[in-house]
Amino acid sequence: MFKFSALLSLVVAYASAVTLPLAGRQSGACAREYTVAPGDACNKISAAQNVSTFQLAWTNPTAIDQWCSNLRPEQVLCLGKEGKDCTDVHVVEAGDGCWAIYTGAGIPAETFFANNPNVARTCHNIYPGEVLCVASEVFDYST
Template sequence: MQFSVQSLALAAIVASVSASCTRNYTVKGGEYCDQISADQGISTYQLAATNFDKINEECTNLQKGEELCLGWPGSDCTETYVVKENDTCNSIAYNNQINTTVLWLNNPQIDEHCGNVYVDEVLCVHNGVKVPDYTMPDYAPVQSINDVADWASPPVANIMPVSKPEWDDCSA
């Protein structure tokens, strides 16, 4: 399992343990984090962030009947994408009509080279920032989540073509 709470930088999460949940889920048993995330429409990062006090770094300690928080008010991303083989951050952003900055802001566990995204990981693909509070790494395109999250309206992704452009044959 490639899920790692530690690699998600959960130590940087500033939300309190007692934050109210917008949605809850009861573990059925025999499940793993990416499976719950995909089934419930929540990113793997968000599941880990909202349950940092319950889920270990390997996500091997889920107990049948355990109640998990699926989202906090104002940061509950329900627009998700399950990573498939050969996906890249660019292809994920393009296919979900968002820009890579928004993809990165909603999924802060993704490293600066997009080298740690893995098959079956569930990513938030909301066209605006919908992520639990966290501290931005030094290589982030902005210095704090408040640089974008406090806008009067949600950020708008760059317009991207929905089909390949047609090119004239310039060889004639």
């Protein structure tokens, strides 16, 4: 839970760093939705639905709290916005590092870090169970 809290804090910080208001960033149509089931958690949903943990938090800033502890059965979450929906993902395992993840996916480091703005360039803040985007297309989460 602490790790998701740190992730959501980074999402909020990222949103504050751009000049557009949060509501303006979220204005795209939802590309995919998911209905929460009993026992769901953010990383579990992300892994099962092929959506990065960052993207799940980014598309649902008012529906998911910083600990991902407020999910309730039958709650509908947006998984991705039109044109900003990474479905190529990697679930972090113990011992994974960013270099191995992005080279294994065949994408450049710049693409990996652009699609995962929550990940530090030193990669010290990824954790087992976190779901990362490994798409070759860059999704602009700043607009």
